[in-house]
Structure formats: structure tokens, C-alpha cells
Amino acid sequence: xxxxxxxxxxxxxxxRVPGGERFDAVTDLVRGQRLHTVCQEARxxxxxxxxxAGEATLMILGDTCTRACGFCxxxxxxxxxxxxxxxxxxxxxxEQMGLDYCVITSVNRDDVPDGGASxxxxxxxxxxxxxxxxxxxxLVPDFQGDWDALAAVVEAGxxxxxxxxxxxxxxxxxxxxxxxxxxxxxxxxxxxELDPDMxxxxxxxxxxxxxxxxxxxxxxxxxxxxxxxxxxxQYLRPSxxxxxxxxxxxxxxxxxxxxxxxxxxxxHVESGPLVRSSYHAGEQARAARRARASAAGAARGx
Numbered sequence: 001x002x003x004x005x006x007x008x009x010x011x012x013x014x015x016r017v018p019g020g021e022r023f024d025a026v027t028d029l030v031r032g033q034r035l036h037t038v039c040q041e042a043r044x045x046x047x048x049x050x051x052x053a054g055e056a057t058l059m060i061l062g063d064t065c066t067r068a069c070g071f072c073x074x075x076x077x078x079x080x081x082x083x084x085x086x087x088x089x090x091x092x093x094x095e096q097m098g099l100d101y102c103v104i105t106s107v108n109r110d111d112v113p114d115g116g117a118s119x120x121x122x123x124x125x126x127x128x129x130x131x132x133x134x135x136x137x138x139l140v141p142d143f144q145g146d147w148d149a150l151a152a153v154v155e156a157g158x159x160x161x162x163x164x165x166x167x168x169x170x171x172x173x174x175x176x177x178x179x180x181x182x183x184x185x186x187x188x189x190x191x192x193e194l195d196p197d198m199x200x201x202x203x204x205x206x207x208x209x210x211x212x213x214x215x216x217x218x219x220x221x222x223x224x225x226x227x228x229x230x231x232x233x234q235y236l237r238p239s240x241x242x243x244x245x246x247x248x249x250x251x252x253x254x255x256x257x258x259x260x261x262x263x264x265x266x267x268h269v270e271s272g273p274l275v276r277s278s279y280h281a282g283e284q285a286r287a288a289r290r291a292r293a294s295a296a297g298a299a300r301g302x
Contacts, residue, residue, distance in 0.1 A: 010248050057103040057139070057278040058090055060123060061116040065107035067178045071166070071205065073238035074107055082112060087122035091130040101282035102127070103162075105139035110178075115141060117149035124156035135159045137201075137281050145183050147190055154194045160229065160285050161191050162201035164277055165222060168214035174243060175208060189225040199267075199288035201229035203277045206257075208235050209246035219261050228267045228291070229284045232257050233275035249273070267291045 061082060068076040094102050104123050109116040120138055127136055137160040143149040154161065169181040188200050202222050206215065222230065232254060237245050251273065258271035268287035270279050 010250075056097070057105055057281075058093065059105050059107065060086055060090065060119055061106040061109050063107065066110040067108045067176075069166075069179075070175045070177070070243040071208070071235055071238075073242070079107065079109060079111060082109070082116065082119060084119075084122075086119055087126035090123045091126035094127050094134055095131045099131075099134055101135045101137070101285065103137045103139060103278040103281050104158075105277075106141060108141045108178075110144055113146075114149040114152070115143040115146060117143060117146075117152045120153045121156035124153075124158055128157070135282070135285060137162060137278075137285060139164070139277055140187075142179060142183055142187055145180075145186075150187060150190060151194055154191055154198065158198070160199045160201050160281070160288065162203070162229075162277060163187050164203040165218060166203070166205060167208055168210045168218050170214060171208050171210060185221055185225045188222070188227050192226045197292065199228045199285060199292075200226065201231070201277075201284065202227050203231040203233070205233055205235040206249050207245050207247055208243060215257065216260055219257075219264055219266075223264045223266065228288050230261050230266045230269045230271075231275050231277055231279060232261070232269070232271040233279075234273040 062079045063075060064079040065072070065074050065076045066079060090104065104120065106116055106120065117140075120140065124136055124138070127134055136158050138153060138158040139162040140150070140153060142163065163184060165181070165184050166179075167175045172179060172181050184202075188202060191198055191200050204215065204218065219230070234249055234254075235243075235245060237243065254271040254273065254275075258269045261269045261271070268284045268291075270284065
């Protein structure tokens with residue numbers, strides 16, 4: 001068996017150690033409401049920055065995923081039953097955090113018929129009923145291609161629907177063995193069919209062994225399926241059990257990928273070593289809104 005080559009982490013790739021009064025308050029709130037956050041479960045490097053800003057990505061449907069993706073730190077196994085009251089707890093937490101914009105994501109729940117779509121929709125409705133001013137983005141799984149489940153989430157009215165493509169198709173067997181590249185693309189296309197005005201978003205991680213040509217082709221695939229917003233970040237190995245890092249991208253390479261993406265027509269791109277799916281999510285949503293307003297203005301003037 002070949003010996004694994006370990007790649008040294010560059011000295012410039014550092015995140016702040018989380019802490020501070022606001023961070024502690026959000027920690028207490030999440031614990032008190034018996035909620036999970038992807039910030040904690042996926043060991044996001046931006047947890048300190050976001051929580052001290054009073055922002056967090058709430059993770060619903062439990063903390064155990066039915067899949068075991070090669071890159072992901074979230075626990076996999078047999079999850080417990082869905083909690084019908086979870087939307088109420090999520091809405092209460094959003095109100096107490098004083099958010100203007102929040103992101104709701106989840107583990108994969110391939111064990112339930114709709115993949116948890118009803119809970120996603122319930123969270124959207126509960127937040128809107130309790131704090132109508134708050135805008136909500138959802139980061140959804142693929143629902144195993146159940147398009148009725150997707151339609152239930154779209155109908156509940158998120159401002160952005162995000163579904164991460166994660167990596168290039170060649171690496172799916174290792175990185176996302178239970179996912180289908182073309183199905184993820186189709187999900188993004190179907191959102192636009194259901195609601196042409198809804199902003200769609202996806203994310204890529206780099207450093208798993210993909211080539212630049214593969215990345216550019218994946219970006220082109222996303223745009224061909226009318227994806228508006230994009231995040232690109234460095235894969236950081238959660239443990240020795242996860243896929244190894246093939247290499248670290250330099251900051252200028254993230255700038256080059258962002259330029260390539262903008263050239264393909266993405267409305268807004270966040271690209272950098274520590275960028276994750278929900279990084280500057282509100283800013284991305286505002287960019288999509290401005291782009292729609294500009295397009296509408298141009299159409300009226302034509």
C-alpha cells in the first residue's frame with residue numbers, strides 16, 4: 001500500500017481562535033434551545049468571526065447524517081426521529097439572536113420519505129411568522145432526487161436556495177459516494193423552474209486532487225444550470241479518517257478562480273482559503289437582489 005504524503009499547512013492559513021462575549025452568548029443560546037449548528041458540527045474555521053457578529057448557520061434534522069462523505073466532519077450513522085417542534089425552537093433562536101439574515105441547513109436524512117423537506121419548510125414558515133423582517137437562506141441536501149420535496153421547500157419562500165456541488169465529477173466516488181453530480185445540477189435547475197426569481201447558490205472546495213480544467217468545467221456546468229451565487233474554499237481535512245489534502249491553493253489562485261467564475265456570469269463570488277458555504281451569505285443575497293433589480297430596469301428601458 002502506498003504511503004500517504006502529508007502536505008504541510010501554509011503559515012498564512014490561520015483562523016482566529018473563537019471567543020468573546022458575543023460568541024459566548026450565541027453558544028449559550030444554541031445550547032439552551034437544543035439546536036445544532038454546522039459551525040460546530042463541520043468545524044467551520046470562521047465560527048469566531050460569524051458568531052461574534054451574531055450570525056450562525058443552524059443545522060436541523062439532528063446531528064447524525066445518513067451519509068459518510070469523505071470530506072465531512074459531521075457524524076454519520078443512524079439518526080433519531082425527526083422533531084416536529086424543531087421549527088419553533090429555530091424561530092425562537094433566530095429572534096433571540098437578533099438576526100437580519102440566517103441560514104438553515106441540515107444533515108442528509110435519507111431515512112425519511114421527504115428527506116426532511118417538511119421540517120425545512122416548517123422552519124421557514126415559523127421564522128416568518130415570528131420575525132417577518134428576517135431573510136432566510138436554505139442549504140439543502142439533494143433529497144435523493146425527490147422533486148416534490150424540493151418544491152415544498154421552494155414554496156416556503158427562502159430568499160436563496162443553496163445546494164453544494166462540492167467537487168468535480170471525477171472525485172464523486174471518493175468524496176460523495178452516495179450523491180450524483182448530475183442530480184445536484186438538476187436540483188439547481190428545477191429551483192429556477194419552480195421560481196425563476198429565486199436566487200440559487202452552490203459551493204466548491206478545492207485541494208482534493210482536481211485539476212484547474214475540471215474546476216472550470218464544473219463552474220460552467222453550474223452556470224449552464226442557472227446558478228447565481230458561488231463559494232469556493234480550501235478543503236481542510238477534519239481527521240486522519242477523512243480524505244487527504246492533495247494540495248493547498250495559494251490566495252492568488254482563489255482570485256483567479258473567482259475571476260473565471262465572474263467571467264462565466266455568476267452574480268457574486270466568494271473565493272478564498274477559509275470561505276465556506278455561508279460566508280457573507282447576506283451580502284451574496286443582496287448582490288442577487290441588486291442584479292435582479294438591474295435586469296428588471298434594463299428590461300423596462302428596452
